[in-house]
Amino acid sequence: MAACPKPCRVGDTLADIETPALVVCLNKLEENIRKMKTVMANYPGVVCRPHVKTHKSPDIARLQMKEGGAVGVCCQTLTEAEAMVFGGVSDILITNQIIGKPKLRRVASLTKQAKVAVCVDSEVNVRDLSEVAVEMGVTVDVVIEVHVGGLRCGVEPGDAVVALAKTIVALPGIIFKGLLCYQGKNQHVRSAQERKKTVDMVAEKVRRSLEALKAAGIECNYVTGGGTGSFQYEASSKVFTEVEPGSYVMMDADYRKNLVEDGNFFTDFQQSLFVVSTVQSVSSTPERAVLDAGMKALSLDSGEPVLSQYPDLTYHNGGDEHGVVVPARDLKIGDKVWLVPGHCDPTVNMHSWIVGMRDGRVECVWPISGRGPGV
Ligand code: PLP
Ligand code: MN
DSSP, X not given: OOOOOOSOOTTOBGGGOXXXXXXXXXXXXXXXXXXXXXXXXXXXXXXXXXXXXXXXXXXXXXXXXXXXXXSOEEESSHHHHHHHHHTTOOEEEEEEEOOSHHHHHHHHHHXXXXXXEEEEOOHHHHHHHHHHHHXXXXXXXXXXEBOOSSSSSOXXXXXXXXXXXXXXXXXXXXXXXXXEOOOGGGTTOSOHHHHHHHHHHHHHHHHHHHHHHHHTXXXXXXXXXXXXXXXXXXXXXXXXXXXXXXXXXXXXXXXXXXXXXXXXXXXXXXXXXXXXXXXEEEEETTEEEEESOOTTTSOOTTOOOXXXXXXXSEEEEOOSSOEEEESOTTOOTTXXXXXXXXXXXXXXXXXXXXXXXXXXXXXXXXXXTTOSSOO
């Protein structure tokens, strides 16, 4: 496969960047990474394992571990996991079910290079993983995903957790590590009070599962979960030992809408991610400016992007390769516009490179090595 061309080179200025380009402000990215470390210091006994589904970049993951106090990272796909391990990240949790022996062999082979754990929620998957691990002569850590209300994956809290844990404990090649209790739907609920209430309910389900495990004589001292919108509540719940926020490092227009209540520090995270786009056409009847960033440069699933320099102008979906800005105001052909994406994760996934800028210059161009649908 031909490599995608880089949009610019180190040392370039904004004028040199070919667009649409994914750009991070390095000062803000680093500030978010350090801020997470400071915040987590308030929760002794709870560690942070940031989710890399947001950036899919081993370069940023290594920064989170070096500067941000991260104990390791979470991955959602096997492609992300491989990108992290091959990019020098030493400790990963795949917060997802990896189905079928061909893919499970890839998981097992990663354990030869890094500390790797994977989530499960079915006996058939656990048995396949055990057979593959034995066949390859490795041991794989296994985390049971518990359904805590997100209406996605996971076994029901309590007895079903114990039943699956017993299967894991009895099988060779795999080790029972603990529980994933992530409530994804809760993250973007606008009211902090509502988010806290949901985490209280999640914590009750975790507690019930831990008690059932204890009664069955199965030790469990690892519970992970929580994203950018709620992680401080999981961290103070007394049942979680780890949190896994992802978006905080880049942020997006949708997350910015979450309300600040109850002393929630969450909006302190800085917007570090932008899509830089160029005005390619301007018309006066009706007045509009057309940008070169459309649905293939920006994910619109959580709403349109916001124009960072012109918050009173509106971006409209102009199709695959175009964005329409109204009114055009004084925008001219060739002008560069900084767009704050509605949803960071799927936007990053559309690009091949992250341009890192500081003080008006390109400092790095990082590959988004884990991008793709997650094969
Ligand atoms: N943990 C899991 C299991 C997730 O699926 C996600 C995101 O979908 C996260 C953590 C990170 O969430 P956020 O990007 O909202 O911080
Ligand atoms: Mn997301």
